[in-house]
Amino acid sequence: MAVGNIYVIAAIAVIGGGLFGFDISSMSAIINTRAYLCYFHQGPIKFDENGVQECNGPTADVQGGITASMAGGSWLGALISGFLSDILGRKTSIMVGAVIWCIGSVIVCASQNIPMLIVGRIVNGFSVGICSAQVPVYISELAPPTKRGRLVGLQQWAITWGIMIMFYISYGTSFVDGPAAFRIPWALQMIPAILLFFGMMLLPESPRWLARRDRWEDCLAVLTLVHGKGDRNAPFVLREYDEIKGMCEFERRNADVTYLELLKPNMINRTHIGVFTQIWSQLTGMNVMMYYISYIFSMAGLEGNNLLVSSSIQYVINVIMTVPAILWVDRWGRRPTLILGAIGMLTFLFANGGLMASYGHAAPAGGLGGIEAQSWIIRGPPSKAVIACTYLFVAVYAISWGPVSWIYPPELFPLRVRGKANALCTSSNWAFNFALGYFVPPAFVNIQWKVYILFGVFCTAMCLHVFFLFPETGGKTLEEVEALFTDPKGIPYIGIPAWKTKSQRRRAVHLEQTGVAEDEEKRTNATVQHNELTTAEPPEA
Template structure:
């Protein structure tokens, strides 16, 4: 694996760390009584406002995806990531200085806006600089950084419990800023992706980036890499209007609707797996089985390690070794079993039970669930969707998938506190059913993309490679001759 590719992928994947911290910090923030009293008054309880604080973050994500679809193509993947880091810093500052619920909600909205941009563009950037044989591993680095971010958020929240007064939650919220600042700075030291450069007819720069990305390869390979990217983008654009609105319309055309639906389904099922609910509301769950206060925060901190361990296992044993489809359907079956056990234990040992073995077993299975989610899904839900789209739809298609994910997250965030309060353990049946359905779809209908270039994956959906169809494009005219000549010129220059 090219060390330069790995280095820039790690810089960009730091966006996953920003998302992990921003998403995870709210769980421990809600667990601090000082926060609840400050925001909700002496009762320290308000299920609707709690749901609003969590759900508005997901609403921000939804808005961020619309910005990314345009910005990533117009201004580049690189500078879109940089802007997202700046917006995340601003959102964290608002939360840290929040004087009321309204200001807190505004801060969470901007943090969500930034993370919606990050989730929509970081996998695209990494996929476009990764070689096909290592793409599952390299894109998986984002999942690794998300897990580290979640873990860091849990321990930052736990450490906040040792402060006094409102510092218990203000200091942890402020710790969202360093990662976002570093992400923005890092973007000044990474290249544009070669596909974006080719798409904007900056061929010399694209050639230079390809050489840096694959500098240990032969000149023949470098020439073929450029030619395949150039010709495929030419083929995709032939006879099409590629402005933003037309591109979004194309996502729902007969030719691309299956790819769009598949990407949206995978990202939505990532939410309906139950992972976000367990992460954001774990303090409520721990309280329901008898663990509160600093003990609850300590358990949250230990819980964070499980995602990191699972992600390490993914990178070592699953990434680019297992088939994508096998990883997803086995993972769905695993989560079904884990949530079924958690639901049974929650029903058998409700809050206030005198037998500690039941609550302990429930927490143990939550930990195993976290490990399994990281192993099978934390990276894979980003690897597969970003592989499905052609260049001119990639950022917009993934953005739409993240939008659908955010909409599901908004609904879950708003109803979860109320559902836990009114139906308790029965709420978990929703996630058992959704994981079962997802596993069925993955097993029977998901095409396999492992080991294929981003251009070759189009074949799985009925498209032909540019090498097969470029001869069919009308090159008799002046424009066609120029395109042909440019491709040959660059190939010979390499």
Template sequence: MGGPAAVSAGEVRSYEHLLDHRPWYKNTRLILLNFWIVILLVTSSTNGYDDGLQSLPQWQTAFNHPSGGALGLLGAIQNIGSLCSLPFAPYLADFMGRRSCIILGACLMVIGTVIQTASQSVHMFIGARWLIGFGLNFAATGAPMLISEIAYPSQRGQITSLYNSLWIFGSFIAAWTTFGTFHIATSWSWRIPSAIQGFPSVIQLIFIWFVPESPRWLMYKGREQEALDILAYYHAKGNAKDPLVEYEFQEVKTAIQLDREVASSVGWLTLFKTPGNRRRMRIIIAIAFFSQWSGNGLAVTLDLNRVLDAVGVTDPTIQLLINGVLQIYNFIICVFASMWCDKIGRRKLFIAATAGMLVTWVFETICFAVYSKTGHAAAGHAFIAMIYALAYSPLIVTYTVEILPYNLRSKGFTIFNFTISLSLIFNQYVNPIALQNIGWKYYLVYVAWLTFELAFICRYLVETKNRTLEETAAIFDGDDQVALISHKTASDGLERKDSDVRVDVDEKESI
């Protein structure tokens, strides 16, 4: 159960000498690949599209000012829908492929947004939100795995981190859409934001047919030539004999062969059977909870309007404006963390984010307490200024996907999504009640919890930067597993020296 020091080595990629170090934007195949990845990234935008309708008086009037349990259900129903699809999503992703999972999810979300936009009653609205959540989980299971499995090796960490950063982008679009429609007097003030939530899914349904399937999934299904063609086309301009393609192909093939040897015994309990898998799940479950239980459910997303009410900011226009500016700030910070995750490292970013949130939350608690006792507006304004985000949004998906071996990736990622849904539902039901009854003192709970988070991250989180998916997954199972994959890869004569020379198939194509 070793700590991070045990795996801090390996700062240089084992495949570094095989990479094309010229800028990706000078390679038309990588431009095309990254365009397909952008189509997959928009899944997260749909997930983050919290439309902020509760701040709109028109929405409140349309549904008779819901409160108590009804309001809690309206907030939680999308995540309840996600929970309902969790038992099915990993099997669809493994049986029919990552793309099929995304296609089904996008179809269900489009139908859900149409029903939500046309809602004539609160029950119709709740049903639509449930269907959106049900479909969302299929897409959110397939998309990040497909992104990590088709990305160019040197870009995988940054691009996969951008996946969850686009969650913030979805919140950004939702915040400014509701701000823009606020002054529409009719029900279109909330119907327009509802309709826009389905736009990313429509884009996906148009382009998903051209997105390459996961080479790892194809190889697992015995379609090795198709997998090799995809790797060659996008990673080496069509050259199947390129050293990097040969390295990737053989490494994935070897890892899958090893997985097949234990495939008959792989099930949900496998996630907890071995010491390595227990280490994985301990970290995955923890960061899933941490991503939602770090105070962000109160001060950043779902209950922001209630928190602003509590510190004296009750004007809906000001609330919507604060929400919009906050999402811009969060998006910038998350993109920065995504772009630097391979240079700074996952562990350092997690520690910096957790420590920053703890310090900020202490000051927020003080400001909230001062305002509650004195009513000084300055304390309320200072509270609003101290909202912090850095590593959790971009890195939680990246880290979860990359530490899981192929045969456990969909199941482990399902546990991750299940944990997030549970923690979100808890936030949506418990936070409003606790905030109403004990006010600023509820913030002390998060001070204690963030202290625990920081201790956990420092003790258990391991560094995974600059490794392939197979190497990253193997570090949890010990050096013997890494050595076995490396030995089998080397036995086929696919290891290359620094003097390897690339062979370009299409000499005319710009690289």
């Protein structure tokens, strides 16, 4: 018997997001440890005056390649997930991703050299690409409009939990001697994938995918299980079933779906919005903060255990500050959350850039501690301000772009293209994740504090982009969102300007409770009252 509680369904499915979090901190917590730096050391072997080997690890370029290799695999995995999801279903594709993650983790754990480590991370990335693209689609196709943002946003919360848990595991194993210091956490990251695989066996398939396969009885059974509490005639179940049926009948009159359809006139606008949502989420600089936080805090004067513990604080902030977004993003709406988030992030990025430029100076040749990317030094009260601004930046991202960048893209597209569309959007996330993971260590070497200014400019651009072109989708059914982009005949048109669109949460709550939209109910009541007045017998004289 499948699980029908939508919160349990989401809690199991978003473990797929946790895999990405595990990868982030398994790298950020390890790249500054002596075990990692010595095992993957490049260049001539040198010893200090005490006869202890100097371990500088990979060069900045190579470390960028190691970090970015996971994102490269994720880009390919996200693209392929569109075909996989349409053929096998949302549920099965996520289970395939879990199996691939275990294979990649075995290779990473057993890595004997840098090429083997990169191959393992590419395989892991392939898994993350599949899960990160299809988990939001799966949840959005099961969730009611009033809870869709909250439930899809759980993916980001799972990512933050994965980051924090893996960081502390890696911190604990950093006290172990030898390569076991990094092999143990790289092996333990298989556990969530195993839980995900077996957990997904208990969950239903997406009712909208079942409808596309003409499995109407199964579709109705899932809607009854998740939304009807066993009652096939519940108003909301019947309403959802009719909307899905109507959308499927309309879509069958259209051509078969390929990625090229996403570039056609009736899709290009929403494709551009979905793709840029994911691109901008990377250009905020957040994942740079996550992967290379130890570099940043080292430049601010933190060392040893103090460095790792201080770095971990931002992961705790990330977990805690994601909670308000999950609880209230459906009330706030997508647009205000994204716009205010961009404003907050650009403020702290420019503040950090200004502090480093005004109070810092270049590190000696070869970088601080022999690590090239640690190319700048800032000390005293300004260094504490840099750390504080970094924490505040993380808090703003966690409450805004973190969850909404996963919630928003699946809401934009009709059923027939949703799997491939979200795969394309997510692949753009991973393409930029790859580019930035590779770019940042050399950027710290070459442009130093100006890295912060660069990401501050990106946050300014994304704020303007969202204001003028991103419509509000909060509180609308997935079928109603279609009306934002096309007329009743499916012809693309320019409707209400993005800045005038509003959340319809109140209407959605009424619809979920009664099965009838509030405005439809008012029209029906008015008609009934009119008929009663016109048919009533005239009063006696």
